[in-house]
Amino acid sequence: MSPSSDWKSPTGFHGRTAIVTGASSGLGAALAVTLAAARANVVLFSPEAERQQQVATQCEQAGGQALSVVGDVTRPEDCQRLVADTVARFGQLDHLVANAGISMWARFAEVQDLAVFRRLVEVNYLGALYCVYHALPHLRQSGGMITAITSIQGKIAVPMHTGYVASKHALQGFCEALRLELQGTGVGVLTVLPHWLRGTELRQRAFGSDGRELGASSRRHSRESVPMELACQLIVQAMAARRRELVIPWKLKALLVLNLLWPRRAEALILGAVKQQDS
Numbered sequence: 258m259s260p261s262s263d264w265k266s267p268t269g270f271h272g273r274t275a276i277v278t279g280a281s282s283g284l285g286a287a288l289a290v291t292l293a294a295a296r297a298n299v300v301l302f303s304p305e306a307e308r309q310q311q312v313a314t315q316c317e318q319a320g321g322q323a324l325s326v327v328g329d330v331t332r333p334e335d336c337q338r339l340v341a342d343t344v345a346r347f348g349q350l351d352h353l354v355a356n357a358g359i360s361m362w363a364r365f366a367e368v369q370d371l372a373v374f375r376r377l378v379e380v381n382y383l384g385a386l387y388c389v390y391h392a393l394p395h396l397r398q399s400g401g402m403i404t405a406i407t408s409i410q411g412k413i414a415v416p417m418h419t420g421y422v423a424s425k426h427a428l429q430g431f432c433e434a435l436r437l438e439l440q441g442t443g444v445g446v447l448t449v450l451p452h453w454l455r456g457t458e459l460r461q462r463a464f465g466s467d468g469r470e471l472g473a474s475s476r477r478h479s480r481e482s483v484p485m486e487l488a489c490q491l492i493v494q495a496m497a498a499r500r501r502e503l504v505i506p507w508k509l510k511a512l513l514v515l516n517l518l519w520p521r522r523a524e525a526l527i528l529g530a531v532k533q534q535d536s
């Protein structure tokens with residue numbers, strides 16, 4: 258999909274209400290501001306009150322109304338409160354962007370604390386599921402959309418990421434099954450499968466083998482990583498068009514096809530790319 262020149266004012270968001278989870282940094286923060294610029298009412302959700310309030314202020318400066326709800330996607334009661342607060346403030350819910358996520362960078366055999374794997378599933382998969390569960394009755398009423406930020410790793414395996422890959426495959430599969438169940442209800446399900454993105458904190462906050470965050474200077478961005486503005490542009494366009502799947506960048510679809518038809522070749526390409534990242 259090629260970007261159009263009017264992406265900064267996509268139609269269809271004016272006066273609509275969108276929840277964005279994981280909105281205190283990275284892709285969630287950028288998407289929240291982009292939706293606010295399109296005159297949506299934006300509800301931001303993350304555990305980090307202060308940083309999230311700064312993003313809420315940016316949303317209001319961009320032209321939308323913003324509500325900051327502090328909470329943790331791994332707590333079903335927080336997700337229920339998120340939806341209740343949204344509807345109490347704006348009267349309806351049109352978009353749920355399930356974006357909150359965490360990562361890892363460690364060989365499976367070297368991970369010292371297995372709690373890392375539980376946490377990845379709780380945040381990346383169950384956290385999205387809890388939000389969808391509580392949002393769904395309102396999305397049915399509005400004919401709204403679920404947008405889940407999965408990853409290309411929701412369909413492709415990458416070494417050093419075992420727990421992340423598993424959590425994203427779970428989320429991708431959940432969304433695909435839910436999309437089938439929701440056919441005819443008016444609720445759309447969009448899965449977004451990005452490659453590496455620039456300008457997020459995912460890498461430096463990823464769990465290392467000792468269960469601690471890797472830290473800022475641990476690895477460099479690959480030349481292939483996608484600029485944040487382009488990712489936001491493509492995602493809001495796909496939401497407006499009510500698409501079902503978005504791969505960023507689109508050329509990565511070739512890797513999905515290669516993985517089906519010639520998996521050993523795909524594995525060699527993936528191993529080469531990860532070796533470059535890890536060097």
Ligand SMILES: NC(=O)c1ccc[n+]([C@@H]2O[C@H](COP(=O)([O-])OP(=O)(O)OC[C@H]3O[C@@H](n4cnc5c(N)ncnc54)[C@H](OP(=O)(O)O)[C@@H]3O)[C@@H](O)[C@H]2O)c1
Pocket residue numbers: 278279280281282283284285302303304305328329330331356357358359380384406407408409450451452453454455456457458459460462
């Ligand atoms: N960066 C990439 O290369 C890439 C590629 C493909 C897919 N993605 C996906 O894109 C999404 C956004 O990641 P990002 O790259 O923007 O990373 P990021 O900058 O680290 O942002 C992650 C966001 O998720 C929030 N979060 C983490 N745990 C949470 C929890 N338990 N409850 C609520 N919010 C929580 C964080 O809030 P706090 O800061 O308050 O903890 C933060 O706002 C993730 O799902 C990620 O898997 C990223």
